[in-house]
Amino acid sequence: MIISPSPETLDKLIRHQIHNLFLLDDIENYTISKSLAKALSKTELCFRKSSNKYYSRNGQAFFSIYHSGQYCIFLYFLSRQIFLDDPRNSVTADKVYYLNKSLNGVDLFYEIEMPEIFHLDHPVGSVMGRASYGNNFTFAQLCTVGNNHGVFPTIGENVKMLSGAKILGNSTIGDNVIVSANTYIKDTNIPSNSLVFGSSPNLIIKPRSNS
Incomplete structure (x- = not known):
């Protein structure tokens, strides 16, 4: 390098x-x-x-x-x-x-195991909590991954959080998911190859190509 x-x-x-x-x-x-x-x-x-x-x-x-x-x-x-x-x-x-x-x-605390491959883009104001993160995870500014009643999310591979997105609690995010700007996910499972926006429990989930 x-x-x-x-x-x-x-x-x-x-x-x-x-x-x-x-x-x-x-x-x-x-x-x-x-x-x-x-x-x-x-x-x-x-x-x-x-x-x-x-x-x-x-x-x-x-x-x-x-x-x-x-x-x-x-x-x-x-x-x-x-x-x-x-x-x-x-x-x-x-x-x-x-x-x-x-x-x-x-906020990237050292006890949290980020994946070997992760990316960030202007991450000011973002907090990454004690979730399970898949490889090629990406986040931008003002993003939050956190707990609800002590339960943290599980995030698959190739997941991208755009500005202001939040993933909380007992949520499982599949592979190849884009979490749109200002989306709020709490205690909700998101299938792989999806684009998601809105707020739980009224999220809008659309299929996307996994290419």
Whole structure:
């Protein structure tokens, strides 16, 4: 993967930003640097599957540390990797998570297992809760995935949430579903290959091609 301007700058930038906000001790600095390579590997896999022209260059995955969407995805993978490497480092993972939230205005908590391949587009104001997410999940700004009475949704593959969409509670979203802008789904199952809009329980569901 091409990293612009460099992996060394990325390492310094992350630790500098976190230190300015929350302070870092020597152990935390080491923990972040130690988890960096694995997080970059996961970021590369995710970016290679993106159709966004800004995520590739000369046939390779491309990561600009000054592209907010790319940096947002990377910071999620880094915070989660720190936690997976050693749950005792949860405070360090918290700091990376809060850096992501502060810079990008998105809530992607490291204990939530996002899929290997997910995409976001101007995700300011979005909150991704403890759902089950299928690969190639995409969300935009002001989207919410959350619980109702402690039950979270199950989301299939190739699901796209447009601006302001919400999926809550005991909902199962099939594969290849587009959740239209400002749609509100609560405790409702949506079949695969659908376009859905409106609000539960009065949703309108239309079939769409799975191509």
